[in-house]
Every structure is written in C-alpha cells, then in structure tokens.
Amino acid sequence: MPEEIRKQKEEWERGTVEPLISRHPERMQTFVTGSDKPVNRLYLPEGYSEAEYLEKLGFPGQYPYTRGVQPTMYRGRLWTMRQYAGFGTAEESNRRYRYLLEQGQTGLSVAFDLPTQIGFDSDDPRAEGEVGKVGVAIDTLNDVEILFDAIPLDKISTSMTINAPAAILLAMYIAVAEKQGVGKQRLRGTIQNDILKEYVARGTYIFPPEPSMRLITDVFAYCSREVPLWNTISISGYHIREAGSDASQEVAFTLANGIEYVRAAIQVGLDVDEFAGRLSFFFNAHNDLLEEVAKFRAARRIWARIMKERFQATDPKSMMLRFHTQTGGSTLTAQQPDNNIVRVAIQALAAVLGGTQSLHTNSREEALALPAEESVRLALRTQQILAYEAGVTSTVDPLAGSYYLEALTDRIELEVWQYIDRIEALGGMIPSILKGYVQKQIQESAFRTQKDIEKGERVVVGINKFQMEEKKPLDLLRVDPAVRQLQIEKLSRVKARRNASRVQSALEQLRKGAKQIDVNLLPLILEAVREYATLGEICQLLREEFGEHRETIVL
Amino acid sequence: MAVKKTRILIAKPGLDGHDRGAKFIARALRDEGYEVIYTGIRQTPEAIVQTAIQEDVDFVGLSLLSGAHNELFPRVVDLLAASGAGDIVVFGGGIIPEQDIPFLKDRGVAAIFGPGTTTKQIVEFLESARDSS
Numbered sequence: 029m030p031e032e033i034r035k036q037k038e039e040w041e042r043g044t045v046e047p048l049i050s051r052h053p054e055r056m057q058t059f060v061t062g063s064d065k066p067v068n069r070l071y072l073p074e075g076y077s078e079a080e081y082l083e084k085l086g087f088p089g090q091y092p093y094t095r096g097v098q099p100t101m102y103r104g105r106l107w108t109m110r111q112y113a114g115f116g117t118a119e120e121s122n123r124r125y126r127y128l129l130e131q132g133q134t135g136l137s138v139a140f141d142l143p144t145q146i147g148f149d150s151d152d153p154r155a156e157g158e159v160g161k162v163g164v165a166i167d168t169l170n171d172v173e174i175l176f177d178a179i180p181l182d183k184i185s186t187s188m189t190i191n192a193p194a195a196i197l198l199a200m201y202i203a204v205a206e207k208q209g210v211g212k213q214r215l216r217g218t219i220q221n222d223i224l225k226e227y228v229a230r231g232t233y234i235f236p237p238e239p240s241m242r243l244i245t246d247v248f249a250y251c252s253r254e255v256p257l258w259n260t261i262s263i264s265g266y267h268i269r270e271a272g273s274d275a276s277q278e279v280a281f282t283l284a285n286g287i288e289y290v291r292a293a294i295q296v297g298l299d300v301d302e303f304a305g306r307l308s309f310f311f312n313a314h315n316d317l318l319e320e321v322a323k324f325r326a327a328r329r330i331w332a333r334i335m336k337e338r339f340q341a342t343d344p345k346s347m348m349l350r351f352h353t354q355t356g357g358s359t360l361t362a363q364q365p366d367n368n369i370v371r372v373a374i375q376a377l378a379a380v381l382g383g384t385q386s387l388h389t390n391s392r393e394e395a396l397a398l399p400a401e402e403s404v405r406l407a408l409r410t411q412q413i414l415a416y417e418a419g420v421t422s423t424v425d426p427l428a429g430s431y432y433l434e435a436l437t438d439r440i441e442l443e444v445w446q447y448i449d450r451i452e453a454l455g456g457m458i459p460s461i462l463k464g465y466v467q468k469q470i471q472e473s474a475f476r477t478q479k480d481i482e483k484g485e486r487v488v489v490g491i492n493k494f495q496m497e498e499k500k501p502l503d504l505l506r507v508d509p510a511v512r513q514l515q516i517e518k519l520s521r522v523k524a525r526r527n528a529s530r531v532q533s534a535l536e537q538l539r540k541g542a543k544q545i546d547v548n549l550l551p552l553i554l555e556a557v558r559e560y561a562t563l564g565e566i567c568q569l570l571r572e573e574f575g576e577h578r579e580t581i582v583l
Numbered sequence: 584m585a586v587k588k589t590r591i592l593i594a595k596p597g598l599d600g601h602d603r604g605a606k607f608i609a610r611a612l613r614d615e616g617y618e619v620i621y622t623g624i625r626q627t628p629e630a631i632v633q634t635a636i637q638e639d640v641d642f643v644g645l646s647l648l649s650g651a652h653n654e655l656f657p658r659v660v661d662l663l664a665a666s667g668a669g670d671i672v673v674f675g676g677g678i679i680p681e682q683d684i685p686f687l688k689d690r691g692v693a694a695i696f697g698p699g700t701t702t703k704q705i706v707e708f709l710e711s712a713r714d715s716s
Binding site for chain 1: 621650699701706
C-alpha cells in the first residue's frame, strides 16, 4: 500500500473510527463472508505494480483469464440461458422444453430421474417410487427420440446431467441426431460425466473409480475425434457446495477433480491439447455476492496456471475455465418462498459479474417441490432482466479493481492452493476420497453452518429472523405416480419390437470390449443403443464386468 | 440399574444421494447424547428394517429428497410391523410437500420434519415420543 495512504488510514482509524466505535459499537464484533471468512471494515489500494497487474489480472481472453475467457464477454454474446428441466415421461419433458424455448431460453438442460442416473430401467424393483420424480425417465433410445421430438439438434445446444451412465446417454443423443439427419460433428452440448464429485457429494455413482475413469477418458478420446464441439465433462463444484462446503472448498475440490481427469487422460496416451479445450466446469452461486464473484475469478486464474504450468498445455483453449452456474438450491427456504426470488436474483447477478458462460436460475418453490411452469418463467425472466436492463453486461469484468473484490480473489486463491497441495500430498483426489478426507472437510463446513443458523449467529431471513405465519402453500407440481406404469408398458413394447438377436450380439461385443482395457467402449455402446438395448441392460453388463462402488461412510 | 440410552437409526431409503441433512441430524443427535447409527445412502426398506432390528433401535429417522416418500416411508413402517418391531417409532424428513403429511401420518409415520427444522425441535419430538411409549 502506498505510504501516504497507509499513514492517513492509521490516522483515520485512531482519530475518527475509534472514538466513534467507543460511542456507537458496530453491529458485530467480527464480520464474516458467507463462507465464514473475516471481512475488514475497509479495503484500500494494495497498489498492484504494473507487473503484478499483468500477472494476476491481465486482459480478458488472455492468460490467466481472471477477467474472463472472452475478450469482449457479454458485449459480444450473452451467456446461454439454460434452465435444468425434466420430469415424468419423455413426452411431458418434451413439452416443457418446447415451452422454455418459446419463452426465449437459449439452450436445453436435461434432468434425468434417479433410476436412469444409477442405471436401472423403470421396471427394476429398485426403481419403485422414483420413476420420473427428479427428472425424465429414460430406458431406451425410444425415450430419447420422444424427448427431442421437433427440437432441431443442429440448432440447439443440450446439457445432460448424467454421470455414471454418461457414455450411454451421449450415445443415445448421437443416435437420435443421426435420425434427424444431424451428424456428430455438428452436435453441441455437454454431458456432466464427472464421477469423482458423485463419490463425495451427489451420490449417483455405479462403478468403482478405476473403470469409471476409463469410461470418462473413453468419452474424451472418442469426442476429440468424432464429436469435436461437445463438452466432454462438466467438472462440478455445484454439488460439493450444496453438500455444505464453503466457497474455497468448492473451487479447490473441483479443480483437484479436474487435475485427476487430466492426469488420467494423459496416462492413457491423449495429448493434453487434444482434449483439454473441451473440459468445462459447473459452479454454484450463493448469496454472498462479492465473495461469489471473487470465487469465479480465482477459479479461472488457478485453472489457467494448473494447465499451463503443471500440464504444459500450449493451446489457450486448454487453459480457459469455461463454466455453467446454477443458483444455490440449499440457500432456498421453504418458509416465505417468495423471498427466494430475491435470493436467486442476487446469486444470478454474482454469476454474471463473475463471467459465467451459461446460467440456470432456481425457482421460488424448489425447497418444496419441482417448480411449476409459472415459477420457471419468472426465474428465466430474472436472467433476461439482468441481461437487458441491469447494465452489467456492457463492460467486461465490471468489478475488477474493487479493493475488496481483489483481496477476496487473492484470499480464495491462496486457500484453494493449500487444499490442492494437501490433496496432492495424500496421493491425489481418488485416495483422498477413498480415505474420506474430502467428505470430512465438506461435512465439517456443513455442520458448522447449520449450527450457526440454529444459534442465530448466521441470519437466514424467514428461518431464524423475521418469521411469520404463512398462508398455505403454492400450487405445487406433482409427478403422477402412474408414470412408472406408463414407462414400464412403453419399455415392454420396445422390447417386443426390437431384434432380440441383434441386441444380444451388440451386448456381447460390448462385454468383450469391457474386458479389454485398450478398447474404446463408445462405438460399442453406440451400436447397442441403436439396437434399443436398454440403459439397465448395458449398466448391468458393466456392473458385472467392473463391479460396484461402495460408499466410505464418514460422520 | 442404568437406563438404556435411546438408540436411533438414521437411514436413507430410495436412490437420492442428498445426505447433508441426514448426516447433520445423525451428528447433532449424537452430540445431544443419543446413540445414533447412520446407514449411508441408497438403502432398501428391507435393509433398513433389518438394521433397525439388529441394532435394537427405538427410532428410525428416514431422510428422502427425491419424492419417493409416499411409496417408501409407509413400506418401512409396514415391514417393521410385519417383523414384530411395530414399537419402533418412524419419523421422516426431506423435501416433502405439506399435502403429503396427513397421508404419511395416517400410514404410521409419527412426524415429518421439513427444511428449516432445528435440532431442538427433533429432540423435543424424540423426548415426548419416548415418554409416551
């Protein structure tokens, strides 16, 4: 800090602040961020030298990308407005997608039900009660054909939240596109395909880490040749944060997972610049506006350095952290649900000020149920108001240079590196997960947060302050329990229609491939789904070959 | 003679992996002096009932956020009764719409705790349920 400023600051504290505080104490002894980190009363210019500015911030679209991955950011193109949606049958979800597209949404994001995510068909006994509940039920290619009916896959980009069976859903998407006359080369979209965070936070794993990593690197390799515009993974901090981590942990564990994927791909012989440009990320946006903005900026800066220095990437695309954001589900309250509209607006603003590439805004009643159409529209309108009315899109990285924001960005960066070093010392992310280290860190933060809320030390409006009697609830969307029966009937019709011997032989080929480590499974899965092999059949076969993951319980 | 400590099984039926709430409750109740067993995610009703009986618990707390509560909670209650363990009190939590609560109570779930519930509220429920049994 420049000397004269430092001197005058001391005088201001002694001469002005201290006498004032002795008469009128501040509201709290210490102020903290949403992640429980101390906040100073005032931030002052740290006086970046020219060299420091260029090293830490630089220019948008240039290393280290702190200020954004595109040179013109939203002046050039707005973020993709992409609402995560799907429930019930493929027919119902298709109607919701077409509605959202009519309302001005610019990309699709598919939610799958839990049996689909865990590799069970709708008629599996373990699917009882779950079919169509948290997303759309997919059993065969037939369902995906219905899901994208009359939606031109050459014009729209589609994100699919699918992890353990990601390769299967990608294959189904490719097969449907072919039927629409759209070649693989033109497909744009993302599969989540991020198994490591499933082990620590989200829970929809199937196979153990090693074969799971193989499926993931098979997707990297296949797409780099055949589906070049596809984002092959969405390395996700979102669920880590939802599970209770703080902002720095969200970035740290996500980037540590990213390191693991890059390392695995290099180990199987891929060149870093061949696949790294198609890696994408997914973060949460919580209520502490400035801490969240700083988090996104710090994440970009750290990832760029990891890719350049640790993995010797040379293509700038390999160093750019491109990310999707969703507003924070766990910040929503069941009490006074309209307050959530305001929370979502603040969180969405954080994502935009942080330079997100795409955004999902939650709906007000999501602490209670899946959102009704009207609430989803309001959530989408929130994005449109930010995009067209709030003025924050007119310049790149508008908060840069805020003394506070830059201090936060530096602080988060420092904490993230400490976690990454710790994880590396434990042997990388997979051993850290198997030992329960990552889960423990997340749970400690989650426990502390909830305790602070219960003690009233952390205020949540409508929960521990400003409560009121409420008139009874919004009209909630309900998924018809008959969905499972409909889905089971549809599945048995498809099974009756398909060529059983061709299905068998495609599955046999896949089994043979699974036994050989150097065979890319994608083309074999594609053959099987084209023959209408079910998702459950394919996953069962792979379970037999690969085994199943068992949770390390950490309390 | 020492009074037997109240034993609670916190369980996650169904397929969802959202275990933040279940783990918080397990730890918070342990801190309150209960003996708590946590099952981990993706437990079938059959497995939950088996563990409840083996561990000789007084309560089973079910956590579910996927919307399958109307199918799975009553199933746990029924299986407990069928195994002669109908005295074990079942309660639940998660994302459960208000409208479903009367149905679940009717099917033998003693209480449902939604988002915003505090440890204190659950402890009060446990204590009054224990006293009345």
